[in-house]
Structure formats: C-alpha cells, structure tokens
Amino acid sequence: MASVRHHTRHAAALCLLLSLSGAAQAAPITFNTALPVAEGEFVWREQLVRRRRSDGGPLDREVSVDALGSVLGYGANSRLAVFAALPYFFDRELRVTTPAGRLQRDTGGIGDLALFARYTLYKRDSKGATFRIAPLLGLEAPTGDDRDRDAVGRLPRPLQAGSGGWDVFGGVVVTWQTLQYQIDSQLLFRENGRHDGFDPGDQWRFDASLQYRAWPRELTGDTPAFLYLVLESNLSHTGRDIDDERGIGLDPNSGGTQWLLAPGLQYVTQRWILEGAVQLPAASNPHGNALEDDYLVRAGFRYNF
C-alpha cells in the first residue's frame, strides 16, 4: 500500500509538471515551457488530462487522475515571461487489492500552484524562421490539500491533491520554428521537497515536440489558420522516494525511467489554438513494482488576450 501511495504522488507531480510546460510559438501539447508571449500580453491555456497508471503486480494497483490544467502566461518584456499553473483534480482515484478485498479511495480539488519564469537568452530570427534558447526556473507551492480523509482514515500522501512540500524546478527550452515545422525541446530537473518525513524522488525530464504544418499545403498572402500534425516524446527518470514518516526509508518500488510517445493535432489561428494528444508508453524501466503509465489523453485550448 505504501508503494502505491508513493507512485500516486509521482502521478500527480508528473501531471502537474506536464500541465506546466507550454508559451511563445505554436508550442508543444504535453509541456508548457515553450509557450510564446509578447511583451505586456497574456496567454491562457486550459487542458483536460485523463491519466491511467497500473502496475500489473499482485496488488493490481490502478491509479486514475482526471484533471484540468490551467496556465496563465505574461510577457514581462520581450525576453522575460512569467507563468502560473494550477491543476484542478476532478478525481484522483486509487484501486488496490487487499486481504479484505478491492479497496478504492479517492479525492479531488485544487492542486499545488506552480510559478516559473523563462528568459530568452539567445534568439536568432530569420525570414520565416526563429531559433531560441531559454532557461527557466520555477517553484511549486503547497496550495493543495494534503490532509484529506475518507472513511478509512487519512488518505495516503501520494493520493492527496497537494504534496504539502515546496518543490523547485529548472531547465532549458530550445525552439526551432519555420513556416513548415517547429521543434521544441526541454531539459528539466525537478527537486521535490520533503514534507512530514516524506521526500518524493527527484526527476529529470527530456521532452521534445515536432509540429508539422499539414494544412494549408501552400502559403499565399495574409495569415491563414494552420493545422499541425504533432509528435511528441517524453522521457523521464524519477528517483526513489524516501518515506521516513512510515519508517520505510528508501522505497525500492518507486521511480524509474519511462518514455512516452504522443501523436496529436493542433489547429492554430491568430487568436486561439485547439489541441489534443494521446501519450502512450514506448518503453519503461520502473524500479521494482513501481506504477507505469497506461495512457494519457490531453485536450484543450490556448487563447491570446
């Protein structure tokens, strides 16, 4: 049960992180850090996320998360953009087989608020193309409830909507965009803060996104809407949790390496973007009986104020 809780925590952390990534060009669907924003302007993204994880072990653990990720970006100047991201969990559910039978526990509510800033350190614009390198730094505040209870008692910490701890993350985003295609990638490290004797494993991520203009095939004057075919890749490595609260110490059944591939579509106009993608596991190497993703579905919009 303890390892189930730990992995549910990872599910929540990853879900939030993914909802964070995205503001400046057409930008990826599965991460928020590349979102473009002009000086003094706002960009707003809403994304519904459905995530399913399981371990296939004797406990037959299943974790499902249905969430809405909200992101607001603001261009402080032409190079510095700041973002706020807040997830709302409609449902966070754990099902696990116990000696007493199948047990189901769930919760919901507002999650932890993430704030980050991105600075465009290097920019090279040419006709119909741009190349940008932008480091970013952020933190996640424990705004979500981490003490929710049900009939059985206090919910496992990983199932809570909030982590209770302060987390920091930082990395770099690289964007190469032409009129025909766009490539975004990010390398990100996340250090999860310790809270009440529980220290979730830290995480490395390498994400990449290719957006290819499928329509219109030919560009003439003016600015038509674009339809992009999207393929994204999400590689992550998460360390083991440390649970001193329950005297477990380093949890052997937590963390691991995972690679997801996500085909998707984006319909891009000047004012708004509709987008959707399905993330499917391509490879994974979990620690012990750690949970693995079965799939994630993302659908949402972006709006230029």
Next chain:
Amino acid sequence: MNGLSLPRQLLALLAGLLLSLPLLAESRQYELGVDGLACPFCAYGIEKKLRVIDGVAQVRVDIANSLVRVTMREGATLSEARARRAVEQAGFTLRSFREAGGG
C-alpha cells in the same frame, strides 16, 4: 440633390471625388519585413502591438513572405523607430522598413 438636374448632380459627384483624392493620398502605407514570424499564433502579438500605435488604421500580416503591411489614418505617419519597438515588443526582429505609398 433631389432639386438638381442630372448634369449638376454629375458635377457635384465629380467635385466630391476630386476633393477626396488628396485626402485618400494622405493615408500612408508601410511595409515591414519581420524576421522570426512563423505561425499564426505569433502573428497576433505583432498585429496587436502595431494596432495600438497612434494613427494606425489597419495591420495585415503576410506570414508567407514575412511582411507586415500597416495602413495609417489620414495625415498620420509611422517612424521606423516606433515600428522597430513594436516588432521587438512582440518578440521579433525588424528586417526592413519602407513606405509603400499612399492608399
């Protein structure tokens, strides 16, 4: 014009057209070459930054050719420095600036 004869109506119409020509000619147009423009979502930022400049009547973004055409109101002008600032605020680079002629 109901009380006027047909020739006088035509004369009045002609005079009106002649008088309006100089005014139309004062509606200046500029063509901005903008580097870095590569998708519709980014084009909105530059359009918005140019629209707030005093005297700007219309902004059209030709994304295929990386050009932004700005039409001014009668008598208004756009300086290269002001255009450059708007383009940079939107996160792009001004490649060229020229007056494209009156409307």
